[in-house]
Amino acid sequence: MTLTPARPAVPRLVDQFELGLDAPICLTWELTYACNLACVHCLSSSGRRDPRELSTEQAKAVIDELQRMQVFYVNIGGGEPTVRPDFWELVEYAVDHQVGVKFSTNGVRITPERAQWLAASDYVDVQISLDGATAEVNDAVRGRGSFDMAIKALQNLADAGFQDSKISVVVTRENVRQLDEFQELADRYGATLRITRLRPSGRGADVWDELHPTAEDQRFLYDWLVAKGERVLTGDSFFHLAAFGDALPGLNLCGAGRVVCLIDPVGDVYACPFAIHDTFLAGNLLDEGGFQKVWQESALFTELRSPQTGGACTSCSAFDACRGGCMAAKFFTGLPLDGPDPECVKGNSEHALAGDRTVPATSQDHSRPAAVVLGMPGRPTSIPDRFCNESPL
Amino acid sequence: MTSFDPHAAWRRTPSVVLRPEPFGALVYDFGSRRLSFLKDLALVRVVEALNRSASALAALQVAGIAEADHPRYLAALRTLASAGTITPRQEAIAS
Ligand code: SF4
Ligand code: SF4
Numbered sequence: 001m002t003l004t005p006a007r008p009a010v011p012r013l014v015d016q017f018e019l020g021l022d023a024p025i026c027l028t029w030e031l032t033y034a035c036n037l038a039c040v041h042c043l044s045s046s047g048r049r050d051p052r053e054l055s056t057e058q059a060k061a062v063i064d065e066l067q068r069m070q071v072f073y074v075n076i077g078g079g080e081p082t083v084r085p086d087f088w089e090l091v092e093y094a095v096d097h098q099v100g101v102k103f104s105t106n107g108v109r110i111t112p113e114r115a116q117w118l119a120a121s122d123y124v125d126v127q128i129s130l131d132g133a134t135a136e137v138n139d140a141v142r143g144r145g146s147f148d149m150a151i152k153a154l155q156n157l158a159d160a161g162f163q164d165s166k167i168s169v170v171v172t173r174e175n176v177r178q179l180d181e182f183q184e185l186a187d188r189y190g191a192t193l194r195i196t197r198l199r200p201s202g203r204g205a206d207v208w209d210e211l212h213p214t215a216e217d218q219r220f221l222y223d224w225l226v227a228k229g230e231r232v233l234t235g236d237s238f239f240h241l242a243a244f245g246d247a248l249p250g251l252n253l254c255g256a257g258r259v260v261c262l263i264d265p266v267g268d269v270y271a272c273p274f275a276i277h278d279t280f281l282a283g284n285l286l287d288e289g290g291f292q293k294v295w296q297e298s299a300l301f302t303e304l305r306s307p308q309t310g311g312a313c314t315s316c317s318a319f320d321a322c323r324g325g326c327m328a329a330k331f332f333t334g335l336p337l338d339g340p341d342p343e344c345v346k347g348n349s350e351h352a353l354a355g356d357r358t359v360p361a362t363s364q365d366h367s368r369p370a371a372v373v374l375g376m377p378g379r380p381t382s383i384p385d386r387f388c389n390e391s392p393l
Numbered sequence: 394m395t396s397f398d399p400h401a402a403w404r405r406t407p408s409v410v411l412r413p414e415p416f417g418a419l420v421y422d423f424g425s426r427r428l429s430f431l432k433d434l435a436l437v438r439v440v441e442a443l444n445r446s447a448s449a450l451a452a453l454q455v456a457g458i459a460e461a462d463h464p465r466y467l468a469a470l471r472t473l474a475s476a477g478t479i480t481p482r483q484e485a486i487a488s
Binding site: 013016019021022023025070072073098100123125 | 413414415416419421423426430432
């Protein structure tokens with residue numbers, strides 16, 4: 001058997017990944033745009049349910065197809081996926097069809113009973129979102145009461161004997177100095193800490209300037225990961241920090257459309273969960289040929305898998321590790337896709353960020369009319385006292 | 394850690410699946426939920442041949458690995474054994 005000539009004979013995995021795989025390995029599936037919260041930085045601008053949301057039967061057909069394509073696991077998110085009335089049914093269906101599930105939740109439906117059910121099921125991973133190690137910091141971005149809700153969920157899981165839940169943190173200027181406290185929280189609940197990058201996607205675009213880590217914070221974060229990050233999950237979040245020195249563990253490339261993609265609640269397939277925009281829409285899986293056809297044949301994904309130019313980054317000494325950073329971060333800050341990341345640690349995007357740039361208009365938004373306004377820690381946010389005021393539950 | 398005996402019979406661990414890819418295969422263990430990779434098409438053939446071969450060495454034959462390359466592939470199998478991707482097989486081969 002011979003290798004396809006386009007592929008180097010002694011493959012580096014990253015090089016292989018850049019050419020794409022027959023099926024994604026980091027597939028995110030957002031089951032609903034409905035959410036009981038209204039976090040200021042929501043990457044999918046969630047809030048209201050989309051009336052075109054996939055039905056239970058359609059969702060099961062997607063799972064059947066993922067099984068055929070040997071997608072071994074899927075990251076389910078939203079919105080708040082657990083508010084779908086058929087959520088647990090779909091989880092069960094996926095697991096029964098060799099598609100493992102990791103789902104992200106704010107904890108709203110993780111009751112003691114549900115925690116027991118989860119503890120008894122194999123191949124289900126639970127990830128609780130928390131964006132501050134204290135209620136003050138967390139609730140300023142996620143809304144009042146959301147810290148307590150998340151902690152309750154973690155407690156219920158621990159009490160039920162659920163092994164190795166995840167605490168998922170979006171690193172911001174406000175919480176980056178709390179990394180040790182997050183790790184302590186994780187240890188307390190027998191959980192693994194996962195930290196991800198704040199991208200200017202969805203409503204994140206509105207708060208990115210105020211919330212994204214400063215240059216100093218990025219250095220702190222890098223040093224923390226090198227010193228203490230061994231047990232911490234990061235996905236593909238911080239490979240742009242590799243320009244500080246050594247590459248960090250994790251996926252060290254932008255996998256958008258190559259190994260990563262997103263299925264949204266209406267079946268639209270995007271290159272990446274952080275790229276919900278018409279520019280990165282590859283197709284809809286309800287069209288003929290289904291998800292497989294979109295993944296394997298769409299013009300957009302074919303383009304993303306073709307050799308890319310590094311543009312202004314090519315001459316950078318860190319290019320091999322950093323590869324110009326995150327496509328979505330560049331796009332939503334109005335920077336050229338073949339130039340440096342807006343958080344380039346060598347400062348090579350400062351000029352472009354300061355200059356004339358046009359931030360792309362959003363192409364879809366499911367926010368509820370009164371979303372949270374970013375509150376300073378300790379100051380009441382504009383969220384209503386009963387934060388489920390306009391909740392779709 | 395499982396010690397690796399090339400003369401013994403081996404198999405792909407039942408909770409492990411291989412997904413063919415242009416560069417080799419993705420390896421997913423439903424038990425440990427760990428994803429790894431085989432970066433070599435011939436190694437994929439070797440692993441697939443284990444279940445129907447009397448020994449690891451026999452599997453190398455079945456997969457058409459040249460004699461000179463045996464040490465390299467046995468080393469790879471040893472690594473897979475310590476990762477739990479392949480495990481010793483007790484039952485006799487029906488042939
Ligand atoms: S666009 Fe950014 S978030 Fe999406 S896959 Fe690429 S690096 Fe990751
Ligand atoms: S110039 Fe480009 S490759 Fe170099 S560190 Fe900045 S973003 Fe990374």
